[in-house]
Amino acid sequence: MKFTLRQLKVFSSVAKHSSYTRAAEELFLSQPAVSIQVKQLEEHIGMPLFEQIGKKIHLTQAGKEVQHYSHATFQQLKEMEDVLESMQGLSGGRLDIAVASTINYFAPRLLAAFSHQYPDIDLTLEVTNRETLKKRLAANERDIVLMGQPPAKMDLEATPFMQNPLVVIAPPNHPLTHEHQIPLQQLTKETFLIREPGSGTRLAMEHFFKEKKIRYKTGMAMSQNTAIKQAVRAGMGLAVVSKHTIELEVETGRLQILDVAEFPIMRTWHIVYPRGKRLSPAAQAFHDFVLSDNLAALSESD
Ligand code: PGA
Numbered sequence: 001m002k003f004t005l006r007q008l009k010v011f012s013s014v015a016k017h018s019s020y021t022r023a024a025e026e027l028f029l030s031q032p033a034v035s036i037q038v039k040q041l042e043e044h045i046g047m048p049l050f051e052q053i054g055k056k057i058h059l060t061q062a063g064k065e066v067q068h069y070s071h072a073t074f075q076q077l078k079e080m081e082d083v084l085e086s087m088q089g090l091s092g093g094r095l096d097i098a099v100a101s102t103i104n105y106f107a108p109r110l111l112a113a114f115s116h117q118y119p120d121i122d123l124t125l126e127v128t129n130r131e132t133l134k135k136r137l138a139a140n141e142r143d144i145v146l147m148g149q150p151p152a153k154m155d156l157e158a159t160p161f162m163q164n165p166l167v168v169i170a171p172p173n174h175p176l177t178h179e180h181q182i183p184l185q186q187l188t189k190e191t192f193l194i195r196e197p198g199s200g201t202r203l204a205m206e207h208f209f210k211e212k213k214i215r216y217k218t219g220m221a222m223s224q225n226t227a228i229k230q231a232v233r234a235g236m237g238l239a240v241v242s243k244h245t246i247e248l249e250v251e252t253g254r255l256q257i258l259d260v261a262e263f264p265i266m267r268t269w270h271i272v273y274p275r276g277k278r279l280s281p282a283a284q285a286f287h288d289f290v291l292s293d294n295l296a297a298l299s300e301s302d
Contacts, residue, residue: 003044005077008070010037011049015067018057041066075140082280092120093282098136099146100200101129102164102225102242103269107146114289121282129223131198137274143283145272146290148200157277158270161290165243165264166204167257171233174256182260184214191237192216196223200267205240208265229255240265 013023014034024031042049049063059067085093099107104127111123126142134151136142150158168187176182176190195202202221209216219237222228225245232239233254243264249255271290273279279287 003041007037007041008073010034011041011066012070012074014038014050015059015063071139079278082278085280092122093280094122094124095282095286096124096142097144097146097286098126098128098133098142100133100148101127102201102245103146105244105247110290114286117289118285121285129196129198130200130203137272140274140277143273143280144286147270147272148204148267150270150272155275156272157275158272159291160268161271162269164267164269166201166240166267167243167264168238168240168260169232169246169255170238170258171235172253172256176258177256180259182258184212184260184262187260188215190216191219193219193228193231193237193239194221195228196221201240201242204265204267212262
């Protein structure tokens with residue numbers, strides 16, 4: 001077969017977005033240029049790779065096979081680049097990291113400290129929730145992922161690196177702020193603002209209350225810790241959040257941590273990558289950095 005990597009790349013982009021237009025935008029090409037590349041690939045292969053049903057395009061069976069193998073091919077090429085880079089030593093390189101939304105409260109400090117030590121490494125940071133992080137790991141799309149509990153059903157290398165206490169927060173004028181060792185049962189009278197489905201924090205909170213057989217009322221669901229904090233301040237309810245996210249508000253008295261019995265829910269942050277993945281030198285340096293004493297110093301200031 002005589003097709004080119006470029007044709008495969010264009011095909012992969014169309015398959016990823018199910019759209020010629022979006023692929024053209026991603027690759028900075030015109031839409032006709034994208035169609036031509038896909039058409040040429042189909043001619044080489046001798047089978048259609050997409051079919052149009054209504055307004056949408058879908059992969060044919062052959063298209064799905066090509067997508068599977070081209071994904072693996074591009075992963076291998078990236079690994080080849082990393083290995084060759086490693087033979088030249090750690091003078092630069094790229095590092096794609098994805099972190100849980102909640103980690104974003106200390107990730108910038110962590111990355112700043114890492115960049116200070118390795119100024120030639122180009123860093124890209126994606127901040128997203130647990131569900132998306134699972135997808136990134138399954139598709140081997142990032143060098144390193146920082147997340148809460150690693151998914152049990154996936155084959156991963158996961159190392160704990162920091163504790164993540166989840167606490168109950170309230171506005172400073174809430175009557176419960178004066179109480180100590182508030183029994184869990186008392187929380188059944190309160191409304192809880194919760195994170196979006198797919199959030200690790202939400203999952204941990206649900207597990208905890210279920211295990212303790214505590215039924216609680218839920219208010220609005222919000223996809224950002226910042227929104228939750230604002231809503232709690234505005235008196236819309238209580239919330240369970242990571243202590244890492246409220247450092248500033250607690251310091252300035254805008255929010256209070258309630259002294260609830262059996263809290264905090266103690267979780268742990270993990271540094272994770274798919275088992276068997278060969279870490280690039282930049283990724284290895286980051287891995288070592290996160291597990292080093294540098295980070296212990298960083299967390300002590302929390
Ligand atoms: P999240 O945090 O709630 O921002 O998804 C991840 C986690 O705690 O596992």
